[in-house]
Amino acid sequence: MRHSSLSAFLSVAPTQLSPKGPFALVFIEDDAEVESTIAHVQKMGFRDVLAFAAGDLLPNDREGLHLIETNVHELDAFATITTEVIKLFPDVWMHYCFNAEYMFFPFCETRNVRELIAFNIEERRHTVMTYVVDLYSKDLGKHPNAVSLEQAYLDKSGYYALARFTEDGKPLERQLDFFGGLRWRFEEHIPWARRRIDRVGLFHAVKGLQLRGDHTFNLEEYNTYCCPWHHNISATICSFRTAKALVSNPGSMYAIPHFWWKNSAKFEWNSNQLLELGLMEPGQWF
Numbered sequence: 001m002r003h004s005s006l007s008a009f010l011s012v013a014p015t016q017l018s019p020k021g022p023f024a025l026v027f028i029e030d031d032a033e034v035e036s037t038i039a040h041v042q043k044m045g046f047r048d049v050l051a052f053a054a055g056d057l058l059p060n061d062r063e064g065l066h067l068i069e070t071n072v073h074e075l076d077a078f079a080t081i082t083t084e085v086i087k088l089f090p091d092v093w094m095h096y097c098f099n100a101e102y103m104f105f106p107f108c109e110t111r112n113v114r115e116l117i118a119f120n121i122e123e124r125r126h127t128v129m130t131y132v133v134d135l136y137s138k139d140l141g142k143h144p145n146a147v148s149l150e151q152a153y154l155d156k157s158g159y160y161a162l163a164r165f166t167e168d169g170k171p172l173e174r175q176l177d178f179f180g181g182l183r184w185r186f187e188e189h190i191p192w193a194r195r196r197i198d199r200v201g202l203f204h205a206v207k208g209l210q211l212r213g214d215h216t217f218n219l220e221e222y223n224t225y226c227c228p229w230h231h232n233i234s235a236t237i238c239s240f241r242t243a244k245a246l247v248s249n250p251g252s253m254y255a256i257p258h259f260w261w262k263n264s265a266k267f268e269w270n271s272n273q274l275l276e277l278g279l280m281e282p283g284q285w286f
Helices: 006-016 034-044 077-088 113-122 241-248 271-276
Strands: 023-027 048-053 065-069 093-098 101-104 127-134 152-155 160-165 171-179 198-204 235-239 264-266
Touching: 006 065, 006 077, 023 034, 023 077, 034 048, 034 093, 034 101, 048 077, 077 093, 093 101, 093 235, 113 127, 113 198, 127 152, 127 241, 171 198, 198 235
Parallel strands: 023 048, 023 093, 048 065, 127 235
Antiparallel strands: 093 198, 101 235, 127 198, 152 264, 160 171
């Protein structure tokens, strides 16, 4: 189903989307791997996929896919749009990502996202913390936009976390700022406010919940990486987004000949590799 604007979609969404969810919101910024991104979230088990983009970037229509023409390049458009969808569906689980991004969670080859959500509900958690793992092509000569599914690489080390504080300097309980990947290695080209790689990529919508432009929510418990009593399951969002930006922005495109370094590893497109590298954990889910 195609919608000519965000307001047109929001006016009919309650009658067209499954009230149970879960939903995947995909923000399409360019033409890189749009179809594979849509196919991935559908394979994960999301009942409805909402694709937001300028009209010429929207993919072909198909069952379970809702195409919404809108400007995703406005400041914090992803946060504004996600918050509007939350208002309409305050009891649905949602995932948001950008094109050329792929969520993986423990055992996702044999379990779908609805099973993950059911487990998380049993854990009394409203979120699954996700970490953005940068993907990049080894050969920018062959792949000038840094995107190649067949030759995708990631950093196998170089990740760390720092304490997160309130505005008056008090540490926030069970919240950390996570860093690593291309945003760490090429930090001179990345504004400080955009260097974090933690994102609450899968969450339970509730009344009054708002997503902010820094990928955090207005409810502080939603920004925690675990509950008070034990570690929880986490996931990754394997993403070409940073690599694409670094090879296209005028300030960095001529300063970076390649992304390859000694700690690069070919991405195997499975959850086991990500678990072994410590980029996500199963918590109590076995």
